[in-house]
Amino acid sequence: MNDVTTGEPLIVLDSVNKWFGPLHVLDDVSLSVGRGEVVVVIGPSGSGKSTLCRTINRLEPINSGTITFDGQPLPAEGKALAKLRSEVGMVFQSFNLFAHKTILENVTLGPVKVRKEKPAAVRERALALLDRVGIANQADKFPAQLSGGQQQRAAIARALAMQPKAMLFDEPTSALDPEMVGEVLEVMTSLASEGMTMVVVTHEMGFARHAANRVIFMADGQLVEDAPPAEFFANPRSARAKDFLSKILTH
Amino acid sequence: MNDVTTGEPLIVLDSVNKWFGPLHVLDDVSLSVGRGEVVVVIGPSGSGKSTLCRTINRLEPINSGTITFDGQPLPAEGKALAKLRSEVGMVFQSFNLFAHKTILENVTLGPVKVRKEKPAAVRERALALLDRVGIANQADKFPAQLSGGQQQRAAIARALAMQPKAMLFDEPTSALDPEMVGEVLEVMTSLASEGMTMVVVTHEMGFARHAANRVIFMADGQLVEDAPPAEFFANPRSARAKDFLSKILTH
Amino acid sequence: MNVLIDKFDVFAGGFWLTLQICLLAAIGALLLGAVVAVLRISPVPPLRAVGTAYVNIFRNMPLTVVMFFAAFGLPALGSNADFLRLPGLDAVFNRLGTDLPYFRFALIALVLYTAAFVCEALRSGVNAVPPGQAEAARSLGLTFSQNLRHVVLPQSWKASVVPLGSVIIAMIKNSALAGFFGVVGDLAQTADQLTSAEGFAFVPVAIGISIGYLIMTVPLGALLDRIEKRQAVAR
Amino acid sequence: GGDDGSSEGTGAGSKSFAAGSTMERLNKAQAIKIGTKFDQPGFGQKGLSGKPEGFDVEVAKIIVKELGIPEDKIEWVEAPSKVREDVIVNGTVDLVAATYTINDKRKERIAFAGPYYEAGQNIMVKKDDTAITGPDSFKDGTKKVCSVTGSTPAETIKQYVKDVATQLVLFDTYDKCRDALKGGQVDAVTTDNVILLGYIAKDEASFKLAGDNFTKEPYGIGVKKEDTDFRNFINDTLEKAFNDGSWKKAWDDTAGKFGAELGAAPTVNRY
Amino acid sequence: MSRQTSVLYDVPGPRQRRITLVSSVAATLLLLVGAYFLIYRPLDDKGQFSMELWGPLIDPSNENFSQVWDRLGLGLKNTLIAAVLAIVSSLVVGTLLAVLRIQLKSLTRRRFVGFATPLAYLLRGLSVLLSAVTRVCVEVFRGLPVVITIFFVARGFPEFGVSFDTLWYLVIGLTIYNSVVIGEILRSGMEGLPGGQAEAAAAIGLSPLQSTRMILLPQAFRIMLPALISQLVVVLKDTSLGFIISYEETLNIGKQVIGVLENPIQVYVVIAVLFIAVNYSLSKLAQYVQHRLSRGRKTAGTPAQNPPPAALMSQAEGAGGPI
Ligand SMILES: Nc1ncnc2c1ncn2[C@@H]1O[C@H](COP(=O)(O)OP(=O)(O)OP(=O)(O)O)[C@@H](O)[C@H]1O
Ligand SMILES: Nc1ncnc2c1ncn2[C@@H]1O[C@H](COP(=O)(O)OP(=O)(O)OP(=O)(O)O)[C@@H](O)[C@H]1O
Ligand SMILES: N[C@@H](CCC(=O)O)C(=O)O
C-alpha cells in the first residue's frame, strides 16, 4: 500500500447522475480520489462500475452533477476534452489495441500525434515502457500475434506513454486466460506502489486487498460502501456487500 | 467426494490420436473413467482439453485408437450414434441453448423428439429439473432474457432431462460473471455427490479440490498427469503442471 | 413539370407494370433459389456441384448477358417461353394487354439471375446459425433432419430475412433492364420513350421515373434497416 | 469501300475555307466525328474490321474528303435512331449520316443537307408468310410488328395498327427486330425498304418484303440547325458527287448489291 | 465449405459414405441424361454445334478468327478501362463520403460550446442540414437502378450543355451509384469495428477526425477488402450496361459481331465465359483475402471473423446489387 500525498484531490465526482434511457445507471454518486490514491471499485454485474470509470474521462457524458479533474471541471468537447483525455490513461477489459499498428506504433501514436512530440524521443520512451511491462521483445509484432496478457500490458504501456496524471482500469484482467492474470496484476501493483493515481474496476480481490487504499462497492448505480480494504473485507457493512462477497469468495 | 462404484469403467479411451491438419491435438491419450467417477481436466489453453471432451460423444471423430462407452465402442454414425449421444449429456462453455425456444422447450425437446416420450410426462420432469437447478420460475422465458448463470443451469437441466449415464462439461463457468460462477458450481457439486459420472474441463480449482475423484493435467495434447486432487495440488510431479499451478493459484 | 401531370397515367402504368414484373420475378426467384440452396448444402457431391456451378455462373455473369440469352437466344432455339403460360400466369400476361414473349423472357432472365443470390442469402442464413446450436442439438441425440427442422432452419430463416430483402431490392432495380429488352411500358422504357421519342423535357421525366423506383426501393430498405437493428439488439 | 481515302487533297490547310466556318474548323483540327448506324447492312454496319461499312458511310467519306481530312481521322459514333437529333444538338458529332429521313418535325431541332437518296417504308415478313401483304394487314389487331424507337416508320405504322400496346414492339436497333421476327416473336418488321433489303440479302432463306413501299423517306445529312454554311457545303459536295460518279460508285459498292434501285440523282433541297 | 458442412452434418461413417457414393452415381447419371435430352439434343437439332457458327470464335484457322478476337479484345479492353476508372473514382468519392458521414455524425452531437451563441446555433444547424443532405443523396442514389442512373447521366448531362465521350457517361453513372455503395460499406465497416477502437483513440486524446483517419478508416479498408473486391465484380458486370448508351464494351461489340456472323448463342456463350472467368477469379481473390483476414495476422481478430451485420448486408446488396 502506497502513501497517499495530501493536498486537493485529483478527481472529484459530486452528485453525479446518469441515465441510459429509463435506466438510472449512476445514482447520485459522489467520490473523491486523492493524488496517488488507488481506489478499487467492485460490485455485481450491471451495477454501473464501468460507467463510473468512463465518466471520469468523459467517454460517457453525465446527466447531472459535476466532475472535476485536477481542479478543473471536465470540458464538454473539442480540443479541451481531447487534452483532458490525454492526461487520463485508460485501460480496457478488451485491451483495444489498434489492430492495424504494431505494439510500438500503438505506444508512440498518442505522444506523436496528440502531443506532437519528436518521434525519435517518443520511441526511446516507448521502448523503455515496453521493457518495464516486460514485452520489449514484442515491439514490432501486431496485437493479434500476442497473448492476452501481453496485449493488456502493451495497452498499459500505451496509456503510460502519455504520462498521465491518473489511470483508469476497467476490469483489466477479466478477459484473460487464468494463467495470464498474474502478469498483468504485477504491472499494476508496481504502478500503484510508485504513486500513480488509479481507479481500478476489478474482481481480483487479492489485488484489492494488497494494492488499494480504498475499496468502493457499488450496487444498482449507487455507491454503497467506501472503506479501506482491510475493513471492507473483514466487515462489510451493507447486506448487499456481504452477499456479493460471499458469492465471489467461496469457490 | 463421492464413492466410486466399482465394476467395469463407463468411459474408456485407448491410445486415442487426433490431428487437426498438421496439429497433433490428442497424442496417444488413454484414460478410463469409472461409473460415478468425477474427473476434472485442467491444462493451459490449446492443450486439447475441449477436444478430449468432445471425442467422448463423437462431436469430434478421432484418427486412431478406440473409445468405448458403457462397454460398447462408439458407433460411427446414424441412429446408434444419436442414441449414444442421448446417453451422454454435454454442457458447453457458451451454453448453446436453442435461442428460439423457451427454457422449458429447450429442456423438453430431447425427451420428446429423441426418446419419443409423452409431452405431458416430460413437462413434469422438466419442471422438476428446472426447480432443482433453481430456475423453475424462468421456464417460459427465452434464453436471451436470462443471466449467464441461469442459462448455464438451464443447459444442465436440458442435458439431465435425457437421463444420461454420464455428463461432459467443457469450461461450464468460464463465460460467466464471477458472481454467477458459484451457483453453477453448486449444481455441479450436487450432481457429483449424487453419483453422476462426470468429465469436467474447468479452471475452478476449488471445484477440482472438493468434488473431483481425479484430476487430469493435459499439455500439448498429452495426458501429463492423472492423480487424486489432493495429491495433484500438493505435489504435482511434472514441471509443466507445477508451472501452470503456480500461475493460476498465486493471485 | 407538365409532363408529370399530363402523362401521369403513363408514369403510373409504368410503375404498375414494373411492380408486376418484380412481384412475379420475386416469387420465381425465391422458389428457384430455395431449390438451388437445397442442392448447395446437399450431402451428395454431384448435386452440390450443380448448385455451386449454378451460383458461380449466374453470379459472375452480367444480367445483361442473361437478358440477351433469354430475349435473343431462346428465340434462336425456337422457344417463345410458352411453358410460362400457365393458367393463372397467362391471365396476368394478358391482363397487361400484351402477349408478347418479352415479358416472359425478362421474367426468365430475372428469375435465373436472382435465384443465385437468393440461394446465397439462404445459405448465409444457415451459416449465421452459431455452430454451437447444431452441436447442442446433435449432442442431445437429434438426427440430421430433426436438427434441421427443430433447430437450424427456424433460426436460419430469421438470419436470412435481411439478406433476402437486399436481394429483392437489387432485383427491383435490376428489373429496369427489362425495358431495354422489349418489355414495353415499364418505368425504364417509359423514361426512354418520353425523352427520346416524344421529346419531353428531361428533368421532369427523370424525377417522375426516379420517384417510381424510389417508392419501391427506399421503404423496403428502411424496413430492412429496422429489422436488422432489432435483430442486432436482440442478440 | 473508299480505297482512295488518304490520297491527294487532304491534310491540314490543304483546302481553304471561309474563316470561322465549320469547314475551316474541321479542316484545321484534321478530325471529324460522324454519327451513323452500326447495325444496318448496306448503309451502316460495323463489321469484323471494326470500321463501319455501307452507303451512308461512303457518302460521309465523300464529304470528309472534300473537307480535306483523311479518312482514318474520322471517328465513327453509333447513332441509333432515337438519339440522332440529340447528338447533333449536343455537338457530340459534327454530322449524322444514318438513313435519316428529312421531315419537318426534325427540322425544328436540326437541319438537313440532301436528300442523297429516297427510300420508302416497307414491311419485312417471314419467307413463308402470305397473310401480311401491306400495312393494312395490321388493322385487324392480330399481327405484331416491330420497329425502332424514334424512327419515322414507328410513328407511321401506328396509324395502321388497331392496338399499339399489343401489336407494336419497339427496340432501340433494327437487328433486335430482325431477331424477333426470325424467332417468331413478331410477325413483321417495318422500316425503310433498303434497310430491310439489307437484312434480306443476308438471309434470303428466311425473309422477304411484303408488298410495296407505302411512304417516301428521303435521306438527308443532319447538321446543326443554324449551320447554313456547312449545310450548303454538304449540298454542294453531294451535287458534285452525283455528277462525278462517286455517288453511284458508293452505291454500287454497298447497298447496290442488295437489289435496291439507286434511281436518278435526287435534287438537293436548299432552304 | 468444409466448415459449413461440419456444422450441419456429422463426419460421415462407412454406411453414410456408401449411401453418398450410390446417390452420387445415380445423381450423376440423371444429370447426364437430363443434360443430353434437355440441353444437348435441342441445341444439336438447331445445328447450334456446327463449326460454321463456332469456327470464328474457337478455330484459329477460321478466316474470321483473328478479326473477331481483335474486336472482342478491344471490347474487353474497353470494359476494363471503364471498370477501373469507375472503381477508382468510386473508391475516392466513397471514402470521402464515408468520412464525411462519420464526421457529420459526431458534429451533429456537438454543441459548439465556446463559440458565440449565434455562431454555435449556425454551426449546429449547418451540420444537421449537411448530414440530412448526404443522407438523402445516399438513399436516392442507392435506390435507383444503375441502368437508370447511367441513362440519366448520358441524357441529362448533354441537356445541360456538358458533353463527353460515352466512356465518361458510363464512368460517371457507375461512380454515382458505386461510390454511395462503397461509402456505405466503409461506413458500416468503421461503425462495425469493436467500439473499443474508437474509444481507445479518444482516450489517448485523438480528435474525431484523427481517430477516423488513423484508426478507423485503415481498419475498415482492411476488413471490408473482400466486400470491396465483390463490389469490383459488380462494377465489371455493370459496365455491360454501356450498350444502352452505345459504349463499345465487350457485349456491345459482341452484338456487332453477331450482326455479321449471325451466331448469337455462340457469341453470348463466349462472352459469358469471359465474364465468369474474370469475375470468378475476383470472387476467389475476395474469399482468399477474407480467409487471410479471419486468420488475423495483422487485423483485429474479432471484426474480421464476424463482420458486422451491416457489412454483410452491403456485401449482399453489393453482390446481388444492380446487375
Ligand atoms: N451504452 C449503453 N446503453 C444502454 N444501457 C447501457 C449502456 N452501457 C451500459 N448500459 C447499462 O447500464 C448498466 C450499468 O452498466 P455498466 O457497464 O456500467 O455495469 P458494470 O458494473 O460495469 O457491469 P459489468 O461487471 O458487467 O461490466 C447496465 O444495466 C447496462 O446494461
Ligand atoms: N476445428 C478445429 N480445427 C483446427 N484446429 C482446431 C480445431 N479445434 C481446435 N483446434 C486446435 O486444437 C488445439 C486444441 O484445442 P482445444 O480447444 O481442445 O484446446 P483447449 O485445451 O480446450 O483450450 P482452451 O482452454 O483455450 O479451451 C488448439 O491449438 C486449437 O487451436
Ligand atoms: N428513315 C427512317 C427509319 C430509319 C432509321 O430508323 O434509321 C428514320 O429516319 O427514322
Ligand SMILES: [Mg+2]
Ligand atoms: Mg463493466
Ligand SMILES: [Mg+2]
Ligand atoms: Mg476449450
